[in-house]
Amino acid sequence: MVLHKKTVSFVALFLLLLVISSNYVLYHSSFGLQSLPANLTGVVVGSILDLSLVAPLLFLAWQRKFSVKYFIVLMATGLIAARFIIPSEYLASFQSVMWLGVGIEGVLILFELSLLFMLVKNVPPILRRIRSSTLPLLFSFSRAVNEKFPKQTFIHILCSEMLMFYYAFGTWKKQPSTEGNTLTLYKRSSFITFQIMIIHAIVIETLGLHWLLHNTSIIFSVVLLILNIYSIIFFIGDIQALRLNPLRVDDDGLYISFGLAKRMEIPFRD
Known part of the structure; x- marks a missing residue:
């Protein structure tokens, strides 16, 4: 099937x-x-x-x-x-x-702009909810947004983009958690090395293709340039999210995140 x-x-x-x-x-x-x-x-x-x-x-x-x-x-x-x-x-x-x-x-x-206005209006209570939570940011942020906007796909997409840019540009001075109830998932793997290699490949591809296409199709070359820059930002944010959000165990459950795109909560009651 x-x-x-x-x-x-x-x-x-x-x-x-x-x-x-x-x-x-x-x-x-x-x-x-x-x-x-x-x-x-x-x-x-x-x-x-x-x-x-x-x-x-x-x-x-x-x-x-x-x-x-x-x-x-x-x-x-x-x-x-x-x-x-x-x-x-x-x-x-x-x-x-x-x-x-x-x-x-x-x-x-x-209509989407009206939703954006609603999001801006609800930013202070969302931030208060995040600060009062003991969960990692990836989980507390998603939970706070879901509580305020449970069925607004556009806002969820926008918040995911905000999270990506935050991890890509706003977390360089932060250090990974070393608490006893946390465990890293990447240090004995080559996952981050692989992502860095992908970033290098995208940079080389961007320089080559942009130069090649600039004389034939300026619009296509600019669109490709923007997409490649976005991809680099995503991989940088994904690496930072992976570093700063180790697996966490508390009294209620298990919180597993593997970068920006993969995460799950496993409540012990289930």
Whole structure:
């Protein structure tokens, strides 16, 4: 059954990439432009449906989860993507549809900004909750955020990013805990060495690819540069989180964290 689900996800990802790439090739290659008919209305409508309906459904099938809000966001994203993939002269008759995607994204951005305002408003009580807790920061911070915003995915993502930047830039003067109820998980492994090697590889790749792509596609080179810088920050934060959060045992349970991405609580009552 697990193999079947993985196969479905792989097929959905393949079809998703096929839909996006075929629509891009259709409008941005000599072969595609030569195959376009005189009346482009049907072709443009098909591309819009591909990007705003078919591609979101395939993305949800790949992720194996579905929600109405997520689907609406993906539809709006597909409509915005259509503005970049389909040449503007072909979209003259469909401007209202294109602006619909921008409008939906605008409403969602306003909604997320309202959630951000709620987060800023609740920062003081969250910090008080963290200071009063005896748990490591990775666990106390997540618990405090979950208590205030139990079902707000956007806020949880934002708080995870805040935690990453905190560990990457704000913990260099902190020392790992040496309490008797803690135990390190990395000192007899090469995990941190491996992550440092990955950081070096990303730096070398960034310098080489950015120089190579800068003359051909400035936008792509800048996007790749930003993603690589973000990856380096993540690995630095992950190393610091691993160092500063050893396995901890207290009267209630076991707290295990392996960097930023992996952690679990095991209550003794369970």
